[in-house]
Amino acid sequence: MSSLSRQELTARVFVEWEETRRSLRECVKKVLLNEGVRDHRVWGTIHAYCFELMKRLRTVDAFLEATIRNAKLFDLDPWVRNALRVGTFEMKFNDVKPAIATNEAVKIVVECVGEGPARFVNAVLYDVERLELSDVLNRAKDTVERLAIEYSHPEWFVKHLMDLLGENELTKLMDANNREPERYLRVHAHMVDPDKAILALEDDGVAVEEDPDLPFMLRVVDHDVPPVRTEPYRRGWVAYQDKASAAAAYALRPEPGDRVLDACAAPGGKSAYLYALTEGEIELTCVDVNPRRLREMRRNFRRWGIEARLRRADSSRLYRETDETFDLALVDPPCSSSGAYVRAPEAKWTVKWRHVKRYARGQLSILRGVAPLVERTLVYSTCSVTVVEDESVVRRFLREFDEFEVEEPFGFGSPGFDSWMNERYPWADRVRRFWPHRHRTEGFFVARLVRS
Incomplete structure (x- = not known):
């Protein structure tokens, strides 16, 4: 059992996350296993604590940026930076007395870096103690930056969604993203x-x-x-499984005997729901390009009693690699995860606006690789809330594959956006969006595309 404090374990998790950019859950697992922590209650406590700090990371960093002089936060030693984050989070969001929060942060830096940096940490947190959130917000250059700091979201997200939703609803969305998610x-x-x-x-x-x-x-x-x-x-x-994720699979409306393709299947949740909906009476083919995630899906399927063909392949090239056809196909490709902030807050800090556009190109490429194999229905879904990855991708797909048309998948959820920039989406009322602040789910997009 590790003798490290909650604060030092958290700092270690964040150093690991900065180095690897793997999921927060994976980083917590690695650190706790390395430290010999076996008690599942400690695991739960540390994960919840790291989860809350990750959700508030932009706000925490803004406190530090307002107090650090003659250096930039991201130029600091990773241990110093993350000890400062833990100390700031403790006193500003976790109701820990400033003296105790500062002492814990100093101990981390003494242990991991040295006495000199520890004195720097002590001085910075002394200044942080005297700052209020209003002081930090007053330093923002405009409304977008102020909201990004106050609600701890990326500025590109704030700008894009404020254009779509308006400031009032955007703040409700971001507030929901920072709360405990429904299970x-x-x-x-x-x-x-x-x-x-x-x-x-x-x-x-x-x-x-x-x-x-x-x-x-x-x-x-x-x-x-x-x-x-x-x-x-x-x-x-x-x-x-989140309700919105299950809804994406439900939109296929599988029937017993259907040949079903899940083109980006791992780790297998949507495939499992398709299998359950038909009580196993479908021919299920699950494709994924990532071998590690395929192995995880294989383990999951054994536990869940699912029989399926698993195949490692790049679905963007699938139609060139097989003559097989399918009645139904689900394409839920890699995306910005901008709808999953409520469950995976680390996604806020790993994706930039330029990555969103790159994801959209990849999503359309996968649709191109799968559509020729589909005889009846293709469902396209993402856990993104950006129009770039959702309505805009569907628009481009329909221009290339005019034999498909948009059909309403079900009656619940919200309609899509009917326009963005210079694009128009006349079928927007026939696609579905899910929102954390409206539906108590992840943010999700679902389009049911039927071959006419």
């Missing part, structure tokens, strides 16, 4: 009767309610133990 569980109806799964969860201390829109989806209402510690979860009867 949903998917029931593997091919393995267990849903009522039996619900009773078993309740016996283990997890209260759930059935979703009104989607079969086999449960919202976690309350829990005495985390759902992952329950017998239904261990047996593979249930698994976490």
